[in-house]
Amino acid sequence: PATESKRLRIAMQKSGRLSVDSQALFASCGLKINLREQRLIAHVENMDIDILRVRDDDIPGLVMDGVCDLGIVGENVLEEESLQRQLDNHSFDYTVLKRLDFGGCRLSIAVPQEDEYQGAASLEGKTIATTYPRLLGRYLKQQGVNARVVTLKGSVEVAPRAGLADAICDLVSTGATLEANGLREVDVIYRSKAVLIQRKDLTDNKQLKLINKLMPRINGVMQANE
Ligand code: PRT
Ligand code: ZN
Incomplete structure (x- = not known):
């Protein structure tokens, strides 16, 4: 039902050059994730968040189509998908929440x-x-x-x-x-570089609150790494 608040869905690369750093970022933000099983979806134990582990090429589309709320992906893949969607007259909206310090x-x-x-x-x-x-x-x-x-x-x-x-x-x-x-x-x-992106039409209050809680943590982790 539309009234029921959904868990925040974050897409990350399943295995590749961005996966270790993405996982480490989530961990240092306090997300407790059980990634032992080779599952597509991993539930965060201590927050209303699900992690979707997919091919990096699928991440921009998942966010632009609103299937996932957030995603971590290389700007190269993101920009390529945007340009392709513009040519195809598909939606290509998203917001960059943060340019990250890995995947350069x-x-x-x-x-x-x-x-x-x-x-x-x-x-x-x-x-x-x-x-x-x-x-x-x-x-x-x-x-x-x-x-x-x-x-x-x-x-x-x-x-x-x-x-x-x-x-x-x-x-x-x-x-x-x-x-x-x-x-x-x-x-x-x-x-x-890798970027954290958010879908354009995210309006759920609980989800927005969760993002507002995560962002200072991400900024803090990045400052500490500088
Ligand atoms: O399976 P999936 O589709 O998810 O992964 P993938 O194989 O498509 O991507 P992956 O894991 O190789 O890369 C993911 C992202 O990491 C890329 O989209 C970039 O944003 C970023 N990244 C950073 C790189 C590199 N550095 C990189 N060096 N991606 C690829 N490479 C490759 C490059 O294509 C070339 O083959 O590494 C080789 C060059 O490296 P050097 O060090 O020899 O110059
Ligand atoms: Zn790929």
């Missing part, structure tokens, strides 16, 4: 070590492989460059060697993956 990386253009590169114009007429076609497409448009974009969900870094692309646009943190594949980072097109 950059989305960069990389070319084979020996290839010449003199700015974005060097990409004219080339084929670029990426997992982020909308972010790359926006960049190419801004630069006035016509290039072919090939979408790969994985193994983007091997595309040039495999003859699938002339260049790639992929996430980089240390640069070791690019180096191991004979590639050179030439332009950063987007800088990303």
Whole structure:
């Protein structure tokens, strides 16, 4: 029934680069979660919160569709989904509650070590492989460059060697993956961190109160880590 207050639903990455830090953030905010079982939903024992553990790619949509109230996701995935939804005329509303201090990386253009590169114009007429076609497409448009974009969900870094692309646009943190594949980072097109987002139409008083209780804790934890 609509009058009954629902538990706050928070989406987090089930397993991957953001899961350990997301869990640690929840723990340091006092949430007691039993994550032993490999379940989709974990109930928080001491608060009216459920944690949904999903693929990171599903998190923006779950929040934008109002299926989850909060979510922790990389800005790269969030922005890519927003751009895609704008093109598809789907809802893409959300509020960023906090930019977090983990999950940092950059989305960069990389070319084979020996290839010449003199700015974005060097990409004219080339084929670029990426997992982020909308972010790359926006960049190419801004630069006035016509290039072919090939979408790969994985193994983007091997595309040039495999003859699938002339260049790639992929996430980089240390640069070791690019180096191991004979590639050179030439332009950063987007800088990303993990963010805590909230759905736009959240009106339940109890849920809003809970969020108002959590936010100072998150701010406190982040200040202590500075
Ligand atoms: O299974 P699921 O779909 O949930 O996970 P996933 O495999 O899609 O994502 P995951 O866990 O790899 O990354 C989750 C988020 O972490 C990304 O969306 C980014 O916001 C953030 N992040 C931070 C990174 C990196 N750093 C990163 N280095 N995501 C991916 N990488 C990859 C990159 O794609 C490349 O293959 O690591 C490699 C490069 O790393 P370096 O250190 O060699 O430069
Ligand atoms: Zn993913």
